[in-house]
Amino acid sequence: MFVVGATASIIALAIGFWPNHEKQQNIEIYGNLVDSHIIQIQDSNGVEFKKIISGIEEDNKKLESLVQRLTTTEKFLLKREFYRVSNYFPSGYKKETYTIGPTKQSERLKKVFIFINRNFTSQITGKQFKEIDSLLIDIISDEPLLSYAWFYRGLCYSFLRVNRLYSEKIAKIAESNFEKADNIFDLLIEENPEDPYLLLYKGMNLTHLNKGKESVIYLNEALRIEPDIFRKHRFLGIICYWKHIDPEYAKEWESAFKKYWEKD
Numbered sequence: 001m002f003v004v005g006a007t008a009s010i011i012a013l014a015i016g017f018w019p020n021h022e023k024q025q026n027i028e029i030y031g032n033l034v035d036s037h038i039i040q041i042q043d044s045n046g047v048e049f050k051k052i053i054s055g056i057e058e059d060n061k062k063l064e065s066l067v068q069r070l071t072t073t074e075k076f077l078l079k080r081e082f083y084r085v086s087n088y089f090p091s092g093y094k095k096e097t098y099t100i101g102p103t104k105q106s107e108r109l110k111k112v113f114i115f116i117n118r119n120f121t122s123q124i125t126g127k128q129f130k131e132i133d134s135l136l137i138d139i140i141s142d143e144p145l146l147s148y149a150w151f152y153r154g155l156c157y158s159f160l161r162v163n164r165l166y167s168e169k170i171a172k173i174a175e176s177n178f179e180k181a182d183n184i185f186d187l188l189i190e191e192n193p194e195d196p197y198l199l200l201y202k203g204m205n206l207t208h209l210n211k212g213k214e215s216v217i218y219l220n221e222a223l224r225i226e227p228d229i230f231r232k233h234r235f236l237g238i239i240c241y242w243k244h245i246d247p248e249y250a251k252e253w254e255s256a257f258k259k260y261w262e263k264d
Contacts, residue, residue, distance in 0.1 A: 039116070042123040044162035049126040053166055056130070059137050060173055067144045067180065071187070082191045085145045089235035090197055092139075092148075100235075105143060108135050109237060112152060116159070116238070132156065147188060147198070150181035151205050152238060158208060178208045196226035197235065204241050207253070212245025216252045223256060230260030 043049055071078065087095040092106030115132045136153045139146065154177035160170050185202040192198060203218030222229055239260060243250050
């Protein structure tokens, strides 16, 4: 899934998060995998990075094992988990009865979003990346069925550029997270077929699995249910897709994104 080529441009990475004051903050980042580093690890040739990659691969196995155990539990327990997790928004905010507010997961995700914003097209150390990955691991460990977290983790790896020795491993980690997110999105949407956030992020996740036609179906369904979803900055997390899907479908995503870029 880690594509490096002329058709692998990122149209936009828009991060909407909630500052401590009333005014909303809307961040847009533009880049290209060919013309910029995206997020490049400067020490990927070193022994330390080899240990970091080894640790990350082990963490990945543990996370997948955790989800596997959870999804094989009794059906009624799993259904209860789906209901609880479905109250989360992509930003990590959560609906509790009649109120919606920040959570431990939203505070962690905010750090992830800020990290990506600050380091997009920059060079970082393997240790820095491991620290941000650890935040996502903590979120997934607490909430294994939080599909958004799996999606964000896949994005972090798809943005990453390292030397050739490790690029294949990085690509596999990215793809495994997108696939895990896709499977969990399916389970949650089965229980919540009218949730526009699940539908939107399911669609974006499909673009990273190079399924443009399917992705647009979910995009359009999300917009049918919630036409102004791209303006719900407090609830949204990272909004993006790769332009390696067919131009016909990429154009539909571009058109939808314009709603997000427009100033209220």
